[in-house]
Amino acid sequence: MSLVAETKRALAAALAEDRVRDGASERDLxxxxxxxxxxxxxxLVVYPLSTDEVSRVMAIANxxxxxxxxxxxxxxxxxxxIPSQGGISLDLSRLDRILDVSPGNLRATAQAGVTRLxxxxxxxxxxxxxxxxxxxxxxLGGMAATNAAGTTTVRYGKMRANVLALEAVLADGRVxxxxxxxxxxxxxxxLTGLLVGSEGTLAxxxxxxxxxxxxxxxxxALRIAFPDVEAACRTAAGIVAAGAGVTRIELLxxxxxxxxxxxxxxxxxxxxxxxxxxxxSAQVVTADLELVQEIALTEGAxxxxxxxxxxxxxxxxxARHDVAHAAAAMLPGTKERATDVCVPLTELAxxxxxxxxxxxxxxxxxxxxxxxxxxxxxxxxxxxxxxADEMRRSDELVNAVVDDALARGxxxxxxxxxxxxxxxxxxxQHGDVIPLMxxxxxxxxxxxxxxxxxxxxxxxxxx
Amino acid sequence: MSLVAETKRALAAALAEDRVRDGASERDLxxxxxxxxxxxxxxLVVYPLSTDEVSRVMAIANxxxxxxxxxxxxxxxxxxxIPSQGGISLDLSRLDRILDVSPGNLRATAQAGVTRLxxxxxxxxxxxxxxxxxxxxxxLGGMAATNAAGTTTVRYGKMRANVLALEAVLADGRVxxxxxxxxxxxxxxxLTGLLVGSEGTLAxxxxxxxxxxxxxxxxxALRIAFPDVEAACRTAAGIVAAGAGVTRIELLxxxxxxxxxxxxxxxxxxxxxxxxxxxxSAQVVTADLELVQEIALTEGAxxxxxxxxxxxxxxxxxARHDVAHAAAAMLPGTKERATDVCVPLTELAxxxxxxxxxxxxxxxxxxxxxxxxxxxxxxxxxxxxxxADEMRRSDELVNAVVDDALARGxxxxxxxxxxxxxxxxxxxQHGDVIPLMxxxxxxxxxxxxxxxxxxxxxxxxxx
Numbered sequence: 001m002s003l004v005a006e007t008k009r010a011l012a013a014a015l016a017e018d019r020v021r022d023g024a025s026e027r028d029l030x031x032x033x034x035x036x037x038x039x040x041x042x043x044l045v046v047y048p049l050s051t052d053e054v055s056r057v058m059a060i061a062n063x064x065x066x067x068x069x070x071x072x073x074x075x076x077x078x079x080x081x082i083p084s085q086g087g088i089s090l091d092l093s094r095l096d097r098i099l100d101v102s103p104g105n106l107r108a109t110a111q112a113g114v115t116r117l118x119x120x121x122x123x124x125x126x127x128x129x130x131x132x133x134x135x136x137x138x139x140l141g142g143m144a145a146t147n148a149a150g151t152t153t154v155r156y157g158k159m160r161a162n163v164l165a166l167e168a169v170l171a172d173g174r175v176x177x178x179x180x181x182x183x184x185x186x187x188x189x190x191l192t193g194l195l196v197g198s199e200g201t202l203a204x205x206x207x208x209x210x211x212x213x214x215x216x217x218x219x220x221a222l223r224i225a226f227p228d229v230e231a232a233c234r235t236a237a238g239i240v241a242a243g244a245g246v247t248r249i250e251l252l253x254x255x256x257x258x259x260x261x262x263x264x265x266x267x268x269x270x271x272x273x274x275x276x277x278x279x280x281s282a283q284v285v286t287a288d289l290e291l292v293q294e295i296a297l298t299e300g301a302x303x304x305x306x307x308x309x310x311x312x313x314x315x316x317x318x319a320r321h322d323v324a325h326a327a328a329a330m331l332p333g334t335k336e337r338a339t340d341v342c343v344p345l346t347e348l349a350x351x352x353x354x355x356x357x358x359x360x361x362x363x364x365x366x367x368x369x370x371x372x373x374x375x376x377x378x379x380x381x382x383x384x385x386x387x388a389d390e391m392r393r394s395d396e397l398v399n400a401v402v403d404d405a406l407a408r409g410x411x412x413x414x415x416x417x418x419x420x421x422x423x424x425x426x427x428x429q430h431g432d433v434i435p436l437m438x439x440x441x442x443x444x445x446x447x448x449x450x451x452x453x454x455x456x457x458x459x460x461x462x463x
Numbered sequence: 464m465s466l467v468a469e470t471k472r473a474l475a476a477a478l479a480e481d482r483v484r485d486g487a488s489e490r491d492l493x494x495x496x497x498x499x500x501x502x503x504x505x506x507l508v509v510y511p512l513s514t515d516e517v518s519r520v521m522a523i524a525n526x527x528x529x530x531x532x533x534x535x536x537x538x539x540x541x542x543x544x545i546p547s548q549g550g551i552s553l554d555l556s557r558l559d560r561i562l563d564v565s566p567g568n569l570r571a572t573a574q575a576g577v578t579r580l581x582x583x584x585x586x587x588x589x590x591x592x593x594x595x596x597x598x599x600x601x602x603l604g605g606m607a608a609t610n611a612a613g614t615t616t617v618r619y620g621k622m623r624a625n626v627l628a629l630e631a632v633l634a635d636g637r638v639x640x641x642x643x644x645x646x647x648x649x650x651x652x653x654l655t656g657l658l659v660g661s662e663g664t665l666a667x668x669x670x671x672x673x674x675x676x677x678x679x680x681x682x683x684a685l686r687i688a689f690p691d692v693e694a695a696c697r698t699a700a701g702i703v704a705a706g707a708g709v710t711r712i713e714l715l716x717x718x719x720x721x722x723x724x725x726x727x728x729x730x731x732x733x734x735x736x737x738x739x740x741x742x743x744s745a746q747v748v749t750a751d752l753e754l755v756q757e758i759a760l761t762e763g764a765x766x767x768x769x770x771x772x773x774x775x776x777x778x779x780x781x782a783r784h785d786v787a788h789a790a791a792a793m794l795p796g797t798k799e800r801a802t803d804v805c806v807p808l809t810e811l812a813x814x815x816x817x818x819x820x821x822x823x824x825x826x827x828x829x830x831x832x833x834x835x836x837x838x839x840x841x842x843x844x845x846x847x848x849x850x851a852d853e854m855r856r857s858d859e860l861v862n863a864v865v866d867d868a869l870a871r872g873x874x875x876x877x878x879x880x881x882x883x884x885x886x887x888x889x890x891x892q893h894g895d896v897i898p899l900m901x902x903x904x905x906x907x908x909x910x911x912x913x914x915x916x917x918x919x920x921x922x923x924x925x926x
Contacts, residue, residue, distance in 0.1 A: 106703065149647055153647065158647055161620075161624060178893075182805035182838050183807075183808070184616065186881070187881060187885075188900050188918060190610075240569065241566060283747075283750070342647055343645050344565070344570070344646075374646045376646075376647065413648065414647050417649045418650060426650055429650055432638075432640060433641060433651075442906075443899065443905075
């Protein structure tokens with residue numbers, strides 16, 4: 001009997017036959033994410049219903065030296081959920097129970113398969129919300145694994161700042177708990193922070209305790225148009241440096257605004273702009289937005305539009321979140337390839353100028369957007385993975401943008417993670433500490449079965 | 464020639480003779496901290512002037528299998544800087560250069576021996592400050608090593624939230640860099656967060672890039688008196704749950720207030736109280752403090768005093784920071800032994816009630832104070848380390864308070880770290896992950912020379 005058939009039989013005996021699948025369509029669905037990375041099917045798709053079942057799956061996989069790639073809802077942007085070496089796709093979407101919402105502690109505990117919007121709906125009954133917003137309705141487990149961020153990070157931080165405790169299953173099936181339910185802890189090494197952002201290469205996250213935040217009384221958004229993208233960047237940097245308590249500062253360049261207008265039917269002025277949101281009491285919002293306007297006008301803003309009406313605000317943020325769809329709609333048949341470098345704010349304008357010059361020089365179809373308040377820049381390139389020349393030019397642009405960010409004291413990835421596509425970039429950025437990362441990997445996963453081919457250049461090879 | 468003499472000669476050749484010392488007074492000064500832990504002299508005290516010199520010291524120590532205990536200014540509260548197994552005390556206080564203050568990025572980069580007040584003075588020229596305030600004027604390196612927190616953590620987070628990048632020297636002398644100067648990164652495992660809080664057991668931190676924050680326009684403090692300590696705790700929990708943006712929420716019980724009055728000459732009402740501070744624009748401060756008062760009065764507060772005058776505020780926070788001196792002054796010849804458990808806010812009142820009952824039952828001299836907005840409780844016991852019966856009773860109280868906190872979903876240490884005194888507590892709290900911590904330790908420091916006897920129960924034995 002083949003290894004796969006043997007593993008399938010052992011898993012079916014340990015779980016239930018109908019939750020261990022090897023049908024073609026199911027394997028296809030678990031062989032890709034939202035990125036341009038080439039799909040690759042897993043051999044098996046397994047649907048555990050509990051931590052205990054995850055533990056049994058891992059023990060069997062470890063025994064068989066079968067790779068395991070955790071899967072949430074497949075919204076990863078760097079190939080994390082693609083089983084690079086086949087094996088098991090561990091679909092955690094049925095671990096979908098919210099175990100506790102504690103308004104008195106501003107906390108919730110949920111299983112890894114709960115999505116962020118499901119948690120925010122449950123928290124909303126108590127006047128609270130879950131703050132990390134990457135756009136997609138990703139699972140909390142997936143968001144923790146990739147240390148996700150998004151539009152509200154400038155105010156509330158990314159996943160690592162919002163995860164207090166984890167339950168996770170190690171490669172050999174052992175169940176561990178890290179962190180505590182208290183607001184802070186200094187009890188030994190920070191394994192919670194280590195697992196957050198480890199992209200499924202160290203352990204399978206099965207349960208999380210996360211921070212919740214109070215829903216603010218008022219929210220007002222501004223659309224600010226600029227004569228050039230550098231002025232928009234300088235404004236974003238100035239807003240943060242001035243300490244204005246804004247919730248979002250999003251940059252869109254002219255290319256992106258055109259795509260949005262075509263896709264969403266909006267008629268925003270087709271030039272570089274910032275979408276800024278402030279939340280809080282009416283007085284706080286007014287004071288913050290006055291400061292924002294003052295900074296923007298000093299930098300030469302040509303138009304400032306207040307979006308006070310909830311529908312107009314919703315339209316604005318939907319347009320922002322739909323940018324990937326809008327860009328894809330401009331060039332049917334293409335896939336998005338996005339950089340997510342992050343630079344110090346004082347370097348943002350120069351980094352964006354460098355990226356735009358590269359796009360134009362290489363003749364690529366690409367727009368620039370970003371979480372400007374964090375210095376996080378997405379060059380969103382529409383590529384046809386079948387076009388070798390275009391792929392080569394996009395490689396060249398991505399590498400140049402990464403090297404430029406590193407030279408400015410930044411990072412190759414502000415939020416998408418290393419995954420499959422940035423291992424070379426990680427070597428350029430952190431070559432000196434990769435031996436330490438590999439040693440940590442080996443101590444958590446000595447047989448190298450956890451999401452092999454991701455994050456690290458030469459992780460222990462499975463089988 | 465003895466190992467110590469041989470090491471001394473090698474170090475003197477690598478650095479300079481007058482920066483490798485073995486005089487009795489110098490060794491005494493590096494053999495204790497502010498805690499009750501028994502002193503132990505190092506064999507040598509070494510004063511490097513640069514990262515390169517730290518690297519040379521480590522290479523020699525590693526070669527000789529000589530333990531190395533990093534030392535800042537000796538304000539540790541859990542014996543971290545006491546060289547439990549002798550060897551080298553690595554005094555980093557001469558690495559005291561502030562390398563960069565960047566107002567546009569709200570960042571500074573400084574060497575490990577810079578103290579927090581020195582940094583805040585430099586940042587103040589730009590309208591900025593460094594937010595982590597444990598009371599003592601500790602070094603940034605020491606504060607990062609212990610993941611320090613303090614009175615302002617409820618608003619600005621502890622060290623881990625404020626350190627963006629590190630330079631550190633490994634046990635074998637290799638110099639590494641973690642993190643980046645950007646606001647966020649997802650580039651591989653979070654080694655920055657792992658080194659923060661590792662208490663000198665993984666690497667020697669030599670340089671840090673930290674966040675700075677804007678100095679707020681207005682600051683107003685409230686002193687609120689309560690009929691009982693539980694009402695004060697419920698108020699603190701209520702303030703946080705309501706989302707009031709306060710900067711500090713400090714709890715002092717009647718015992719502590721009496722000690723403060725006797726020491727500082729103040730005449731605060733001698734009952735349980737909260738010291739609360741709000742900062743921001745005048746409107747924000749007013750709105751936040753109205754909410755605080757409303758919650759306090761609902762919980763039965765008997766007196767609310769506004770401290771708007773900067774001198775009165777300074778006196779209030781000085782009184783709070785001098786609590787350890789005040790308590791010691793009540794009982795001359797004693798040393799402070801402090802718990803620092805941290806519990807979910809909804810458990811705070813019950814945890815404090817439990818601690819007070821234990822103090823009374825065991826007949827100890829102790830007060831309760833804490834960073835109530837974080838759920839962080841200090842039972843501050845004045846002990847005579849020579850009194851075996853009192854030490855036994857204090858052991859019993861500390862263990863009971865820790866077990867109670869763990870049963871409530873909390874942690875044995877919110878901010879002081881494990882050090883020498885809480886290894887047993889760490890085993891009770893995180894026994895399941897101690898093998899992972901030991902594996903990480905072994906991969907960073909295979910010869911076990913880095914601050915042996917701290918944090919972990921059975922770290923690789925040196926020599």
